[in-house]
Amino acid sequence: MRRIPISALASLGYCERYFYLRYVLGLRLRATRALIKGANQHRLSMRLDTAKRYGRENIQELVARLRDASGVVVLPRETLRLSFVHDGCTFVGRADRVLKLKNIALVVEEKFVSRSSGRVRRSYEYQLAGYCHALKFGRTGYSAGSWVSWLPRELFRRLEVRYMVVERCASTRRVLFASRPRKYRREDFLRVLDRALGILRGEVRPSPRDSCRGCSLAGVCA
Ligand code: SF4
Structure with missing residues (x-):
């Protein structure tokens, strides 16, 4: 079965021709300064993250907190592995951050940019909807190292899933734009x-x- 990164959907939202060149013809990207800066900032975000990191020994505590209908859980950055299968392809990825706020699961994507467009670009929408779809209909695993603990499927299915984007300056990390949370819509x-x-x-x-x-x-x- 073919594996596609969920982040590839951002390429599709940017330009279908771009998606075709990368994922059908297999063209690779040069590591541009912007890409390197973004990757470094993501690594820094993970180091600065203050959310509690769960180890294998307290995964049951995490599951209980996610099951608690009135609970608020802020998962550490890049700890949720997400996947779903559609029409013979497996889509896989990691959301930057997932928060459970009572009956809502909020997927937050941080983008490091030199200049903000002040809007939710179509590329962001497609990628984030992919993470939301995986939470609702796919498989979710918690991973804070080389191990993965697969979480019960119903944990996120019963929640309303939303997404938002935060654009930060790639040099200073200052927040340039934060969207309102949007509802994930399956049919779209x-x-x-x-x-x-x-x-x-x-x-x-x-x-x-x-x-x-x-x-x-x-x-x-x-
Ligand atoms: S891949 Fe790049 S150059 Fe080609 S059509 Fe899309 S945006 Fe334009």
């Missing part, structure tokens, strides 16, 4: 998935656009 996301699978199967072959500024694949796109 299934349309995105079908489009992605149509491209992966070769049923759709997106054409280059006329003008693209700042795309890292511009040199090989046409």
